Amino acid sequence: MTTGCPRTSTAEIAYPVEVDYAHDEVPDGLFAGEPARSAGLDRWTPLLPPLDAPTLGEGGTPLIEIGDGAYLKDESRNPTWSHKDRLNRCTVSAAVRMDAPGVVVASSGNHGASAAAFAARAGLRCIVLTSPDAPPAVRSFVDSYGAVVLPLPQESRWPLMRQITDRLGYHPVSNLTVTHTGHAFGPEGYKTIAYEIFTEIGVPAAVFTPTGYGELLFGVWKGFAELRRLGLACSVGGHRGLVAIPESGGEALPVSDEEMAAAQAELSRQGVWAELSAAAGLAGLRRHGAVDGPVVCVSTSSGFKDLTVGSHRAEPIDPTWEAVSRRLRAAGITA
Template sequence: MNGPSLALRQRSMGDLSAEFPLFPPLTRGCPKTSTDEIAFPLDVVYDYAKVDRRLFEQAPGPDLARWSPLLPPLDAPTLGEGGTPLVPFGDVHVKDESRNPTWSHKDRLNRVAVSAALASGAPGVVVASSGNHGASAAAYAARAGLPAIVLASADSPPAVQAFLRAYGAKVVSVPGEKRWPLLREIVDRLGYHPVSNQTVTHTGHPFGPEGYKTIAYELFLQLGEVPAAVFTPTGYAELLYGVWKGFTELHLLGVTERTPRMFSCETAAGGPHAKALAAGLPAAVVELGPTDAYGVAGSVGGHRGVVAVRDSGGEAVLVTDEEMRRAQRELARAGLWQELSGTAGLAGHRRLRRDFDGPVVCIATSSGFKDLGVGGERYPVLEDPTLDDLIP
C-alpha cells in the first residue's frame, strides 16, 4: 500500500490554472501570479485516483515514508519523524510534536524539503532561522550527507545555537535585516537549496506543508474520527495549512465525511494572518511588537494561512505572551514542557472559550528547552538539606 509518490506537479495558489512541473521546486513563489506586493505559494497536486484507501487503515508510526504516496519523493533518509502521541488533556487533546527527532514539528517539513534538495542535486541546504527550523534542517541535512548553512539572528538562545552547531552546520549569527539578502546570495551564487522564505509575503518551500499533512492523517487514526476543531500555533502558517490540506485530502478520498475548523493562533504582537482575514486580503504584512514567543513572531504572513482559516470556517485568534505563559504552566504541570510559542494553540483555545461538537485538538509544537533564557539559570545549592527542604 505504501508505494511510490503520486505527486504530479506544482500549482499556484493564486490561480489554480497556473501549473508547473514537480521539479524544480519553485522556492520563490509562483512566477506567473505573484506581484510586487503579494507572493503566491505553490501547492502540490497528486494523482488521487490511484491512492489506495487502505493507506489509512494502518496505525501511524515514525517515518513519513508511511505516507509516501501522498508526499513528494522522499529521497532523504528518515530520523524517525512523525507518529507523535495524542495526549488527552482535560477538555482537549494535545498533539505533542516535541516528540519528533529534533523536538519540534519542523522535522516533518525538513524530511520533505531536504529530500527535494537531494533530488534537485543541490550541493547543500541553507536556512534562515534562530530556532526549530534551523536545528531540524541542520539535522536532516547531516543525515542526508549535505552541508548546511544556518543564518541565525544575533539574539537567538545560546542553547539553540549549540544545538544547531552539534549537527555540523555552519552557523552564522547576523542582524535580522541582513539574513534574507544573504540567503538569496547563497542560493544564487552557491546553488544551495533554500528551505526558508524569499518573498515579500510568505511562500517558503512549496513541498514543506506536505510534510505537515501527515499530522492530519495521524489525528484521524488516533481519534478514530475527524476533530471538530484544530488550534495551531501560527507563524508563517505552513503547519496550519498543511494540517488543513491533509484533512481536505481525507475528505476528497472519501475516507471521512467532514473536515475540522482550523484556528490560527498568532502572537498579539503581530498577527499578519488575522489582519489579512479581517481585511479580506490574500496576505498581509504587519509591524511586529515585542514578544518572547519568537517561534511565532513574524511580521510577514502568507496566503496559505488565509486559505486554511477561511475555507474551514475557522478563525484567527491573537494571544498574548501572558496567555501563552499560563498555557505553558498548565501543560508543564501535566508533564508536557513546551516552548512558549508552542503553547499558542492551547492559549488560543483558552482565550476563545467555545464549545465544539466533537473532539478539539491543540497542536503543541516544540520542547521548552528552546525558550529564551533556558539554561542560563543558577539555582541554590543546599549544603545541609533537611526533609523540610525537600517537601514540595
C-alpha cells in the first residue's frame, strides 16, 4: 500500500499499487442526471476505496465558465482550499482502516495542511515534515489543525519519515518510496474531478491540469479511463487528449513562471484568485492555443497560499475629494 507493488517493484524503482474495481457491479445511473455538486466524494463510493475517515465536505467544486468554451474547475473550494483534500479523504481513510495512531506527511504546503485537517477530523495525530523555508502563511495553516510540524532539511525528510512509520506505526500519506509513487489511494481521490466534470458537461475536448509528480494528472486520466470502461465516455485519447500522459495521447506543456503569472492575472480579472502554481492549467491552454470543443482547466488552489506579506501599514490617502479623485484618475476612473 505505501511502499509500492510487492510484485513489480525493485530496489531502484517502486511501482505504485493500482486500485481496481468490480466495474460490472457499479450501479446504473451513478453518473446520470444530477449536477455534480451534490454529495462530494461520498457520491462515488462504488468506485472508491472504503471511505473510513469522516468527510469535511470535500469535492463537488464548481465548474466556472471563463469564455471561449473554456471552464475552470475551482479546486480552491475544498475544505482546506485545494485539490489535496480529495487525496487525503482517501489516504487518511487507509490510516483509519489500518488502525494507525496517526499519519505522517512530507510537505511544505497544501498536502500537509490537508492531511492535518483530515487527521484531526478522524481523531488521529498528524506529523508534518516540512521545509524551514515553507511560506509563513502555510505554516500558520498547518499549525491550526494541531499537527506536529518538524522543519527539516530536504534530504533528511524521507529517511526520517520512514523511521516515524517503522518505529511509531504512523501511516504515510505522501511518498515513502525511492521513486515518487505516492499513496495508492491518492489518485482515487483525484479521479473524482473527472467524474464531476463528466456529470456537468460530458467528456471535454481537453483538460489542462497543473502537475508536479503527476499524481493529479494520473488521477484525472484514470477517472476518464474508467468512464470509458463503463461505456459512458466515447473517447478519452487522441491529440485532443484529456490528460497529458503518454498513454492518453495528450501533451506535456512546460510553462514558465511568467506564463503562470499571466494566467493568474487573467483569472483575477474574472474574479478568481488562484495560487500561482494553480494557474498552470490555464497557462497550458494559452500556450497550446485554441482547442475545438469544451476545455477544462483545473485550478488547484487559492491565492492565499502564496502569501508572503509583511505587516506594514498602508499609507493613508489625504481624505479629500481632490486627493481621492487624483488617485482614481491615475487608475483610469473619471466622471
